[in-house]
Amino acid sequence: MIVKYTDKELDLLARLMRAEALGEGNLGMLMVGNVAVNRVIGNCLDFKNIRTITNMIYQSPGGFSGIKSSLFQSTSTTNEKNLAKRIIKGEYFHPATNALWFYAPGTNQSCKATWYNQKNSGKYKNHCFYEPDAGVCKEIH
Numbered sequence: 499m500i501v502k503y504t505d506k507e508l509d510l511l512a513r514l515m516r517a518e519a520l521g522e523g524n525l526g527m528l529m530v531g532n533v534a535v536n537r538v539i540g541n542c543l544d545f546k547n548i549r550t551i552t553n554m555i556y557q558s559p560g561g562f563s564g565i566k567s568s569l570f571q572s573t574s575t576t577n578e579k580n581l582a583k584r585i586i587k588g589e590y591f592h593p594a595t596n597a598l599w600f601y602a603p604g605t606n607q608s609c610k611a612t613w614y615n616q617k618n619s620g621k622y623k624n625h626c627f628y629e630p631d632a633g634v635c636k637e638i639h
Contacts, residue, residue, distance in 0.1 A: 499586055499587055499588075500586065500588045501538045501539060501586055503550075506552075507550065507551035507552055508574075508586070509573065510552060510555050511535075511551050511582040511585070511586070512575075512579045512581065512582040513569070513571075513572070513573075514534060514555055515581060516569050516570070516574065517562075517570035518530040518562060518564040519625065520569060522622065523623075525591060526622060527578070527581050528581055528584065528585060528591050528594075529591050529593075529594035529600070529625065530594070530600065531582060531584075531585035532585060532591060532594035532595065532597065533600050534555070535585050535586065536596065537554045538553075538554050539637045539638060540638045541635075541637055542634060542636075542638075543598065543630060543635065544560045544598075544614070545557075545560075545598065592619075592620060593620025593621065594619075594627050595629075596629040596638050596639055597619055597627040598616065598629065598635070599613050599616060599627070601613060601626055602625050603626055605624075612628070616628040616629055616630050616631075
């Protein structure tokens with residue numbers, strides 16, 4: 499386990515992953531989970547003192563737009579909770595391995611080279627992922 503969590507936080511993470519990436523399948527949801535957990539363990543840049551899943555999900559400013567989605571409002575499924583558990587146990591998926599940010603640029607749009615002054619680490623389906631330079635956030639690199 500790379501972050502501590504409660505049953506409520508497992509549900510919150512699973513719901514966030516669904517709200518942000520349901521259309522991108524299990525792998526897309528896992529990558530969103532990587533970004534979320536990186537924010538908890540990173541303690542750097544915009545994510546200093548974000549030490550819990552709850553703090554990370556409801557961070558303002560800087561949180562996730564998915565929490566405003568109806569997909570976030572309902573209880574997570576067993577599959578979604580199992581995906582969240584995989585992330586909490588330390589599974590990582592490129593290009594989200596060291597990422598702290600992602601966004602969806604729109605259909606047939608390419609990723610910006612940088613986002614929040616961080617370099618693009620790759621794209622999966624509709625999401626572009628961004629990571630800090632090595633050494634900036636030692637906990638995630």
